[in-house]
Amino acid sequence: MSDWNEPNDDTDLEHLVEEPELARAGEPKRRFHLSFVLFGLTLVSTTWVGALNAGAEKFTLHELARGLSYSIPLMTILLAHELGHYIAARIHRVPASPPFFVPMPFPPLGTMGAVILMKGRIAQRNALFDIGAAGPLAGLAVAIPVLAYGIVQSQVGPTPHAAHLQEGHSLLYLALLRLLKGPIPEGSDILLSPTAFAGWAGLLVTMINLIPAVQLDGGHVAYALFGERQQRYSKLLRRALLPLAAAVSLAYGLPAYFAGARGEALQDAFAPGMQWLVWSLVLGFLARRSDHEHPPTDDHELSPRRRILARLTLGLFVLLFMPAWLRAVPG
16 A cells, blocks of 8 residues: 655754765665565565464464465565556656555454655656556556466355355456356355465455545546546545445444344444445545645646556456455354
8 A cells, every 4th residue: 555755854864964965875775674674574474364364373384384375475466566656656767665564463464565655746647647557557467367366276165154254345356256166156155265365355455555535546546637626536535435334334234133133243244334434534634644635746738548547547446346345254
């Protein structure tokens, strides 16, 4: 996930050292060191979560190795996403940090993604589109074959009677399931292999980044396409997330209530809408960091080819949209 801009203050290092030029020269090296350390920690955290999902109970090398079939494809997807941003930024000579991964050694994913920091704002619409779209497109180019391979590995069987997590369904995910597994019988479901779950997680991360609001990747692409109109579109979309959260919660919670669910089971049934509520709050916080939903550019032109690609990129959000991301299903 990418919230790119950091404060445009060129004087911070001068207050800390007597030789600011030497400090600036050492800063890129320190950032790369930190990037490598965080990448390693996130590889460990995703491997551990993958092992937990596979039934591991102890933190041993043997048990940890069970998680590699999840962590390696997931980290490859996330790295492709962030390198897409980074390489596009370098092509347009926009100063950018290396990707900083965020480890989180807890299920279900083991990471909160990664960020790339960019100083100041991107002045040209063509550059804004290229940098914004490169990440999701590069990540998706890896996630789709990973997911397809994982689906082929996965078995279709009876829906588990024990408590379990149900992954969200998007149009693209359902199309891949139908193409590779055919119609799934009533009362059955696909039991995702670790690699398939990593590919699915790649679709989820791409969907979140493509939300066309504020300074998410989708917000950058939308601003490059719509210009100042995106300030209004972004605000409307952020506000729409609250009724979406309520609708998702009611869609799962009310049937569970009328079926007799109470207590924790009922809470779990209403919980999926909370995911959209949290993101409504996150996007509201990001919007309040600036006077604009999105910083303006200095020009008003997006090349004709990029206009087509921008529409297709935003269309991917529709194909990847999952009303409920992950939900707990009681036994």
